[in-house]
Amino acid sequence: MSAFNAEHIAALRQELLRWQGYRPLTGACAEPALGPLNSAFPNGIFATGAVHEFIAARAEDMAATSGFITGLLHTLLKKDNPSLWISAARNIYPPALAAFGIPVHQMLFADLRREKDVLWTLEEALKCTPLNVVVAEVRQLDFTSSRRLQLAVETSGVTALIIRPQPRVLDSTSIARWQIRSLPGSIDDDLPGVGFPRWKVELLRVRNGKPGSWEITWRDGQFAFKEETVPAKKIIPMRKTG
Structure with missing residues (x-):
């Protein structure tokens, strides 16, 4: 392939990514410190200014998802830019955010009392450019509503993290679609206590990226990653001929 063709193909790929909602980072934006999670996304950078959904099938998954998202908030926060958490039944304890280094x-x-009010508030918040990240707990999200949310973030650059309990x-x-489950806490040198928060993080689907699975611990104010695990490939036996 000639250098001319390679350059045009690369430009077309970048244009397709922009059409699909990926916003390139500007010089003022630092790449999120998310280790191997970055490599799962196109261009090797976690997708900000986009809609991420987190599936929580059980009550304990809700707690694990809220904890992991709090760590993401710490990583994605920009100086002086506020973030918003919207819910009809708050599952987060605000003072606990301090353990993740998030300024109050x-x-x-x-x-809000009704889920439809949560969805309306979420859409309006995603149009508000001063906001950094908007987290919302939304059980039902259809294609049309999610499309409106995607159009809002493409214009404003706000990142949406949507928790979906028992969808x-x-x-x-x-x-991107995620699923977070809790793991036994990480404890150093067999010391007593509950240990550092630890999760099984699965990226189930990512547009034009590479789904994966990781064991992640929150310690010393940042994510610590265990070696990425790759699902085993299904082996299909060859047919005999003749």
């Missing part, structure tokens, strides 16, 4: 003044909460249908335009 940068986190806003909206507690009935998975039909959305989100760039």
Whole structure:
């Protein structure tokens, strides 16, 4: 392949990514310190200014998902830019955010009674450019609603992290779909205590990226990654001929 063709193919790939909602980082934005999670996304950078959904089938998965997302918030926070957490039944304990190094003044909460109000508030918040990240707990999210959310983040550059407890249908335009489960805490030198928070993080689907699975621990104010695990490939026996 000639250098001319390779350059045009690369330009076309970047254009396709922009059409699909990926926003290139500007010079003022640092690459999120997310280790191997970055490599799962196109261009090797975690997708900000995009919609991510987190599936939580059980109550304990909700707690694990909230903890992991709190770690993401710490990593994605920009100086002086607030973030918003929206829910109809708050599953996060605000003072606990301090354990993840999140300044209190940068986190806003909206507690609403009805889920349709949560969805409306989420869409309006994603249009608000001063916000950094918007987290929302939404059980049902159809294709049309998720498309409106995607159009909002493409314009504003705000990142949406949507927690979906026990969803009935998975039909959305989100760039990535995650599933988080808790693991026994990491303890140094067999010391007593609950240990550092640890999760099984699965990236089930990512547009134009590479799904994967990792064991991640939160310690010393950042994510610590165990070696990435790769699902075993299914071996299909060859047919005999003749």
